[in-house]
Amino acid sequence: xxxxxxISTGLPSRTHLEGSTVERMARCQCGQLSITVSGQPTLVTAxxxxxCQRRSGSIFSVASRWTIDQVKERTGTxxxxxxxxxxxxxxxxxxxxxxxxxxxxxxxxxxxVLGIPVGAFFDPAFPAPNVVVWCDSKAEWMExxxxxxxxxxxxxxxxxx
Numbered sequence: 001x002x003x004x005x006x007i008s009t010g011l012p013s014r015t016h017l018e019g020s021t022v023e024r025m026a027r028c029q030c031g032q033l034s035i036t037v038s039g040q041p042t043l044v045t046a047x048x049x050x051x052c053q054r055r056s057g058s059i060f061s062v063a064s065r066w067t068i069d070q071v072k073e074r075t076g077t078x079x080x081x082x083x084x085x086x087x088x089x090x091x092x093x094x095x096x097x098x099x100x101x102x103x104x105x106x107x108x109x110x111x112x113v114l115g116i117p118v119g120a121f122f123d124p125a126f127p128a129p130n131v132v133v134w135c136d137s138k139a140e141w142m143e144x145x146x147x148x149x150x151x152x153x154x155x156x157x158x159x160x161x
Contacts, residue, residue, distance in 0.1 A: 023072065026120035028101035033076030035103060035116060037066045044118065046129040048138035049154075051083065055093065055102060059139040062118040062129060063105065071114060078103060085109060086154060 027034040041064035052061040078094040085091040089108025095101060105115035118126050131149040132138075144150055 024121050024123060024126075026103060026116045027122075028076070028096035028099050028103050028120070030096060030099040030101075032098050033078055033096040033101070033103050034074070035071060035114075035120075036073040037070045037116065038072050039066075039070050041065055041127060042067060042113065043131070044127050044129045046132040046144065046148075047134055047154075048132070048136075048142075049086075049134040050137060051091070052134075053137075056117070059142055060132075063115040064118050064121075064126070065110065066114050066116060068112050068114060 021038050022040065023036055023038045025034055025036045043065040044062065045065070046060050046062050048060045053059060055061065077097065079097040081093045081095065083091050083093075085107060087109045090106075091108075092106040093102055094104040094106075096103060101120065102117055103120055105117075107113070107115065129144075129148055131151065132144045133151050133154045135144075135150045136152040
């Protein structure tokens with residue numbers, strides 16, 4: 001029996017429960033490209049780095065992180081853009097060649113993990129960020145809740161390593 005929950009947005013369902021497993025679908029703006037994941041994200045980050053600001057067109061981006069085995073389905077055709085990360089490794093962005101929406105990121109610094117922009121899920125109940133990174137370059141007027149770990153760059157404090 002499907003104990004499904006449908007989010008009533010007037011758009012196709014993006015989140016549903018299959019038994020006790022949550023499945024979420026992230027889509028690009030035109031709908032040509034999608035990724036379906038199951039379970040809960042391993043991490044949700046808000047990033048204030050200049051690269052994410054330019055990529056998102058906003059003052060920060062919010063990304064969810066999923067292990068590769070949580071990815072259940074991919075549809076459509078993506079293009080990629082690669083750049084160096086601050087750790088010296090690669091950052092690979094996957095985006096829709098039709099509408100330009102970023103749908104996924106892969107970081108050499110996080111092997112076996114796929115990043116998906118939270119906005120691609122269109123889920124108002126999506127979990128909040130666990131950590132905010134690159135706070136040294138955030139907009140001066142932007143304030144994040146005090147109960148979220150806030151780092152000056154992307155390196156965890158020595159006490160949590």
